[in-house]
Amino acid sequence: MTGFVDAFHFLRPIWLLLLPGIGLLWYLARPRRKPDGPDTLHIAPHLAEALRVGSNARRRVQPIDSVVLCLSLLTLAAAGPSWSRIPNPLIAESAPLVVALKVTPSMQDTDLAPSRLDRARFKILDLIAARAGARTALVAYAGTAHRVAPLTEDPDILRPLLQALSPEVMPVEGDDAAAALALSMDILGAAETAGAILFVLDDLDPAMVAAFTNDDPARPPVAMLVTVPAGQIPAQIAGLAGVSTVGLSADDWDIAQIERQLISAQQMAQLDDERLDWDDRGWWLLWPAALIALLWFRQGWTMRWGVAIIVITALQMPIGARADGWRDWFLTPDQQGQLAYRNKDFARAADLFTDPMWKGHALLRAGRYEEAAEVFARLDSAEAAFSEGLARIGNRDYRPGARAFESALDRQPDFPAAAKNAEIAWAIVEQVESTREQSDTGEESGIGADDMAFDNEAQRGAATQVDAPMDQASALSPDQWIDSIDTEMGDFLRSRFLYDNVGGGT
Secondary structure, three states: OHHHHHHOEEOOHHHHHHHHHHHHHHHHHOOOOOOOOHHHOOOOHHHHHHHOOOOHHHOOOOHHHHHHHHHHHHHHHHHOEEOOEOOOOOOOOOOOEEEEEEOOHHHHOOOOOOOHHHHHHHHHHHHHHHOOOOOEEEEEEOOOEEEEEEEEOOHHHHHHHHHHOOHHHOOOOOOOHHHHHHHHHHHHHOOOOOOEEEEEEOOOOHHHHHHHHOOOOOOOOEEEEEOOOOOOOOHHHHOOOOEEEEEOOOOOHHHHHHHHHHHHHHHHHHHOOOOOOEOOOHHHHHHHHHHHHHHHHOOOOOOHHHHHHHHHHHHOOOOOOOOOOHHHHOOOHHHHHHHHHHOOOHHHHHHHOOOHHHHHHHHHHOOOHHHHHHHHHOOOOHHHHHHHHHHHHHOOOHHHHHHHHHHHHHHOOOOHHHHHHHHHHHHHHHHHHHHHHHHOOOOOOOOOOOOOOOOOOOOOOOOOOOOOOHHHOOOOOHHHHHHHHHHHHHHHHHHHHHHHHHHHOO
16 A cells, blocks of 8 residues: 555646646535525425425536536546556566465475475475466475576466475475575566565574565565464464565465565556656546536436537547547557456457567567567567567477567567577577487477477488387386376486586576
8 A cells, every 4th residue: 555655646747737626626616505584584484495496406417616626536537546656568568576385394294195395396386377477487496405496477387397306306405595595586586577475384594584584675575374273383484574475375365465575566666667657547537526426417407518518529639549449438448458468368368469579579578479470570670579489489499580680689689588599599590400410300480399200311310119008008107107207207307406416506
């Protein structure tokens, strides 16, 4: 609430100068009750009131009152009240989130069936699903902290990594939550927008409390999801100042609480972003003004000049405005597209937008990468070229995507995100071509995870044939197959964490 009050302002305050004139109009035009004449001095008050033409009890609200109220609302709407920023389409609407999961033997306790760690995994997956389209990173910590996955919008990347985490893959035993906090802050520091950190844990080492209680203004919002039975949240966690604590619930209440905190953090972060335009909320006041205007059609309330106002308003409407629904009477196609975009109905938003940049981003978020790339390719800005690169990569056109990122750098040399993505895209191209040479499969424009092509025109690989005894072959059951994947992923994480622990990086 404090953030709303601090951010509230008018975009066009010059219109507020009309309010005193409207007040003067009301003062001069409102009829006043005439004093009792001499003919009523000798009549009982209740009889005099009944004999008076036009009882004041029925006319306490005059037509001029509704006119003045309507004009005041329209004036406030024209002044442009605003208290939030328009989100940047290049950035996910939800705040990026780093989930720091405690992976220690205590998390394997079974007081929460099947175990605290399993319940934590379920809740993290539920949270990722609820934040569809938002970026989430994963950090695991015990005696040391390690980055499991960078910020990503793809839950399929996080799911196998999350399932493979166990105390056995952690190189050092302990509870170094401070290291996890520092690593999470580093991950968010490289993001394009402010985010938040969520710790999923069952307890906090008292020696780590100081790391969460310092008043560092650069520290992002921190929340804790405590995986213990109801009512058993440790005192050192419940007493943390400036840290939101949410207890594990059997339903989605805890997920909803965390989402509200993340949305609040994102809105507060956007207020300080001068690159974003303020969101004009004046149109909200048009609805009550329209309802009040309906009073003009009451018997005895109709005003002749009200018809003139309606005619003038109609003449000012765009001639080419669509009229295929009631929303078109009040909102432009781009405004309708904004509403659909905020509701994550990206396919409908793409069909509604007429602004090419917004249309392209809606197509990108809807997964229609080829159409989005075509829209961005027709624009000549650096952001358009950058977005075209994202669309090309999403469509697995890695080489055109790398070239699009380079085009963005040509148009705006100081574009760190484009430089980083160009480097990654060319690395993918190199990896794809190297893989194609080694496996004799591939495509000239790139290869995808689900694509398969067979060629050996350049004779760059050797044909290999393996004979296996079919009588000894047996299919793995689904459980065995999943266990083998988890085991391989766990071995991978154990090796990587050991490498991190000896100074290879995080």
